Amino acid sequence: MNELLIVGSVALDSIETPAGRVEAVLGGAATYGAVAASLFCPVHLVGVVGEDFPAQHLEFLGSRGIDLAGLQIIAGGDTFRWKGDYNEDLNQAVTHETHLGVFEHFDPQLPAHYREADFVFLANINPSLQLATLDQVSSPKLVVCDTMNLWINIARAQVFEVFRRVDIAVLNDGEARMLTECESTVSAGHELLQLGPRAVIIKKGEHGALMFSEEGIFSAPSYPLEEVVDPTGAGDSFAGSFIGFLAATGDVSYANLKRAVVYGGSVASVTVQDFSLDSLKTLEEGEVERRFGVVREMATF
Amino acid sequence: MNELLIVGSVALDSIETPAGRVEAVLGGAATYGAVAASLFCPVHLVGVVGEDFPAQHLEFLGSRGIDLAGLQIIAGGDTFRWKGDYNEDLNQAVTHETHLGVFEHFDPQLPAHYREADFVFLANINPSLQLATLDQVSSPKLVVCDTMNLWINIARAQVFEVFRRVDIAVLNDGEARMLTECESTVSAGHELLQLGPRAVIIKKGEHGALMFSEEGIFSAPSYPLEEVVDPTGAGDSFAGSFIGFLAATGDVSYANLKRAVVYGGSVASVTVQDFSLDSLKTLEEGEVERRFGVVREMATF
Numbered sequence: 001m002n003e004l005l006i007v008g009s010v011a012l013d014s015i016e017t018p019a020g021r022v023e024a025v026l027g028g029a030a031t032y033g034a035v036a037a038s039l040f041c042p043v044h045l046v047g048v049v050g051e052d053f054p055a056q057h058l059e060f061l062g063s064r065g066i067d068l069a070g071l072q073i074i075a076g077g078d079t080f081r082w083k084g085d086y087n088e089d090l091n092q093a094v095t096h097e098t099h100l101g102v103f104e105h106f107d108p109q110l111p112a113h114y115r116e117a118d119f120v121f122l123a124n125i126n127p128s129l130q131l132a133t134l135d136q137v138s139s140p141k142l143v144v145c146d147t148m149n150l151w152i153n154i155a156r157a158q159v160f161e162v163f164r165r166v167d168i169a170v171l172n173d174g175e176a177r178m179l180t181e182c183e184s185t186v187s188a189g190h191e192l193l194q195l196g197p198r199a200v201i202i203k204k205g206e207h208g209a210l211m212f213s214e215e216g217i218f219s220a221p222s223y224p225l226e227e228v229v230d231p232t233g234a235g236d237s238f239a240g241s242f243i244g245f246l247a248a249t250g251d252v253s254y255a256n257l258k259r260a261v262v263y264g265g266s267v268a269s270v271t272v273q274d275f276s277l278d279s280l281k282t283l284e285e286g287e288v289e290r291r292f293g294v295v296r297e298m299a300t301f
Numbered sequence: 302m303n304e305l306l307i308v309g310s311v312a313l314d315s316i317e318t319p320a321g322r323v324e325a326v327l328g329g330a331a332t333y334g335a336v337a338a339s340l341f342c343p344v345h346l347v348g349v350v351g352e353d354f355p356a357q358h359l360e361f362l363g364s365r366g367i368d369l370a371g372l373q374i375i376a377g378g379d380t381f382r383w384k385g386d387y388n389e390d391l392n393q394a395v396t397h398e399t400h401l402g403v404f405e406h407f408d409p410q411l412p413a414h415y416r417e418a419d420f421v422f423l424a425n426i427n428p429s430l431q432l433a434t435l436d437q438v439s440s441p442k443l444v445v446c447d448t449m450n451l452w453i454n455i456a457r458a459q460v461f462e463v464f465r466r467v468d469i470a471v472l473n474d475g476e477a478r479m480l481t482e483c484e485s486t487v488s489a490g491h492e493l494l495q496l497g498p499r500a501v502i503i504k505k506g507e508h509g510a511l512m513f514s515e516e517g518i519f520s521a522p523s524y525p526l527e528e529v530v531d532p533t534g535a536g537d538s539f540a541g542s543f544i545g546f547l548a549a550t551g552d553v554s555y556a557n558l559k560r561a562v563v564y565g566g567s568v569a570s571v572t573v574q575d576f577s578l579d580s581l582k583t584l585e586e587g588e589v590e591r592r593f594g595v596v597r598e599m600a601t602f
Contacts, residue, residue, distance in 0.1 A: 219522035
């Protein structure tokens with residue numbers, strides 16, 4: 001089976017949502033992405049944490065078959081911490097505090113056995129680190145990137161550079177409009193496609209996702225949820241399971257990209273039903289397939 | 302072919318959007334609904350206008366084969382006028398002025414040949430008038446209703462009464478959450494279904510529509526537009542073409558309801574590409590079918 005390399009943030013999050021609050025729980029784009037992808041394929045993680053990173057989280061990641069050889073643990077360093085809330089709008093986090101900690105001087109170094117990875121997911125992280133990672137991979141079959149509003153604001157040129165070098169870019173609708181300065185999500189999708197990726201996937205939360213490509217626009221509904229407990233990591237687990245499914249099947253045809261989008265949404269819908277990665281931890285065998293089937297039924301006419 | 306009865310507002314609208322502004326143009330829920338439905342089937346219109354209503358609009362409606370025997374023209378009366386803008390948010394009109402005019406004392410009286418209509422669309426209007434119309438129809442095969450936030454605010458019990466008496470209720474996502482006091486659109490859909498209709502359709506603008514029924518949830522994407530000129534009448538033309546297609550085919554199976562939702566969205570996507578009913582007036586033969594095909598392609602995986 002193809003192996004998947006994921007680089008991105010590993011974090012400790014403090015989050016408040018209308019459903020409750022948690023302190024210093026396991027989070028980070030690469031964490032969500034890796035655990036979601038591990039439902040489908042072997043994962044090699046690249047990231048950094050401090051000495052304060054709880055051993056139980058390392059054990060959990062290892063128990064999912066995630067290779068941690070590329071996860072640097074910095075003696076005396078502090079793990080990246082993020083504090084935010086979704087009290088006003090479940091689709092948009094308000095950041096209260098960001099402590100970069102060990103991310104401030106992070107220089108991703110890929111272990112030798114990572115460099116041959118066929119599938120690469122550049123999860124949300126400073127775009128210069130996404131590029132530095134990509135420079136160390138020999139000849140990937142498929143590279144997917146994600147980003148966030150912070151990098152669009154402070155490192156727009158580098159975000160564009162990443163988009164030019166990947167096969168598939170994933171971002172949410174607000175980010176797509178911000179990056180392109182388009183008012184319409186459809187225009188933003190078409191414009192981002194012009195940068196060169198084979199496909200651009202725009203996530204719209206409860207409204208599903210749109211994939212733009214030369215083959216046309218694909219629209220996937222979201223799995224219908226009555227309640228969202230914590231939206232953190234929805235996009236990361238969407239992208240992680242999207243590329244994880246592609247790596248597992250080794251099929252990057254347009255038809256399979258569409259299926260991968262629906263798998264991505266199915267896993268993301270699990271993620272948001274509890275804080276941190278709690279609902280991914282207790283996910284029952286067959287539940288992702290069941291949700292995939294529900295979404296297929298919803299979309300068929 | 303089945304005939305369709307439509308009751309609702311006929312109006313003169315003054316509208317400002319980021320794309321421009323127009324004064325006292327043809328509008329009203331029944332107008333949009335009737336013209337959209339007339340793409341598919343014969344329509345009998347029930348409504349009221351004042352002496353100030355331009356003859357050219359009557360000629361236009363007549364030219365679409367819309368039966369105006371039930372359109373009262375009140376001597377000395379003023380046509381209902383609405384003034385609003387969508388400058389902040391294309392999904393939500395801000396009302397500046399409403400002149401009820403002849404609507405203040407409107408008492409819908411159905412001509413004899415209207416009472417046997419098999420298909421009935423209770424377009425947006427005071428729910429007491431929707432009920433008064435329904436009381437005069439003998440044995441319709443299918444009744445569809447729409448409503449708006451105004452009636453939910455000032456006549457909630459009557460809106461519920463309408464929902465209990467129709468086969469299919471159509472409303473937008475904000476209205477659905479307002480009416481049910483649910484935070485989630487999915488919960489709102491399920492709750493409204495408990496009132497008794499066979500299906501509840503929640504329109505989400507650019508994000509498509511969800512249809513809730515005993516058969517499950519159906520999700521239809523919207524036809525992808527790069528620009529919306531004027532969203533006025535999108536929902537009315539959605540519902541009008543939805544029921545118009547059902548009346549034309551005489552098929553109210555679940556499979557055909559799903560197709561009707563996609564036809565509704567296809568026609569609505571035409572409506573919003575110009576002010577008033579201008580783009581419906583110039584709609585080319587085959588364009589609705591083409592958009593239906595695009596949406597089917599977008600949804601297929």
